Amino acid sequence: MVTLAWHVKPLTELLSHRGHFPHSLLIHGPQGIGKVEFSYSLVQSLLCLAPVNHLSCQQCVACHWVAQRQHPDLMILNIEGNVTLEEDAAEDKAKDKKSTTINVDAVRDLGPFLTVGAQRNGYKIVLIEQADALNINAANALLKALEEPPPNVLFVLVADQLKRLLPTILSRCQKLALRAPNAKESCEYLKIPELEALSLLAVYGTPLNSKRALEQGVEKLRHSYLTLLTTPQVQLTELSVLAQKIPLEYWLDWTHKWCNDLISQYFLQKRFFHIDVAVNLPTVEKVIIFDLLAWEKQLKQAKRSLRHPLVPKLLIESLLIPWLSLNRSLYLNP
Structure with missing residues (x-):
């Protein structure tokens, strides 16, 4: 389990205080920066039988058990009900919207694990x-465990949004904020030319999200979709057919960012997201800006509703209809 380059320093600093660890640690930061990967590197280092400079040796039996998610002193909770890394968890959520929460039974099942001593004479995590x-x-059940933690038990919580956690849970955890990688670290991680990497980061935000888009093969659809989107007098059926070939999460994000690019082009004469796509950029000064802002509001609201059951075709077409009118205003009235 290789530690991400931008995590080595904070992980080493954290582990240097292993003799004074809190009973609960909350790791937080933006989605897609590798918080779960950081957490597994932390867990592996704490359970390692022969750490090197505070970090896991990657060779002992304990390290192999953690890598396989089979260490007897490690219990994992997630919304899928099994063990995944952050990249895989994001991919699974894009495919399956049925599991969106961790329920109380999963937390209650921790009982036997917490009451039995560590099998390796160290932490139980x-x-x-x-x-x-x-x-x-589930949050209330966890709170009870945090209020009276058994000895040598460490709770490691990972979160994108602190505001979704109970204030009483926040108050019982030591917080560690992880930063996003810088441009150099991101380019080195992606192992592609710098300009290409920077273009992907503009769209997907982080190197982990960019890598996932490349590995899933959806990135190659982005250029085709935006080219069709900006074709004068494009038809709804044609757009809808192509859009339905794209995972809904990606399609909505790309479309929302295209809308924001048009808005920023109107006010600032600059695009911030799809900077690499050679599309027929309209004379945005002629756009009916209030219609464009209304469309952006619809897209933003749709992104907030992605966790709920949706009929993709109906959602896609309902959000594309406002664009058809904008398309005609932009491209047919020079």
Whole structure:
């Protein structure tokens, strides 16, 4: 389990205080920066039988057990009900919207694990990969465990959004904020030419998200979609057919960012997201700006509703209809 380059320093600093660890640690930061990967590197280092400079040796039996998610002193909770890394968890959520929370039964099942001593005479660790996905009953059940933690038990919570956690849980955890990687670190991670890497980062935000888009093969659809989107007098059916070939999460994000690019082009004469796509950029000064802002509001609201059951075709077409009118205003009235 290789530690991400931008995590080595904070992980080493954290582990240098292993003799004074809190009973609960909350790791937080933007989605896609590798918080879950950081957490597994932390867990592996704490359970390692022969750490090197505070970090895991990657060779002992304990390190192999953690890498296989089979260490007897490690319990993992996540919304999928199994063990995944942050990249894989994001991919699974894009495919399956049925599991969106961690329920109270999963937390209650920790009981036997917490009451039995560590088998390797060290820490027993509970890792909650998406602590901000705990439903209210699960959060209250966890709070009881945090209030009276058994000796040598460490709770590691990972969250994108602290505001979704109970204030009482926040008050019982030591917080560690992880930063996003800088441009150099991101380019080195992606292992592609710098200009290409920077273009991907403009769209997807982080190197982990960019890598996932490349590995899933969806990135190659982005250029085709935006080219069709900006074709004068494009038809709804044609757009809808192509859009339905794209995972809904990606399609909505790309479309929302294209809308924001048009708005920024209107006010600032600059695009911030799809900077690499050679499309027929309209004379944005002629756009009906209030219609464009209304469309942006619709797209933003749709992104907030992605966790709920949706009929993709209906959603896609309902959000494309406003664009058809804008398309005609932009491209047919020079």
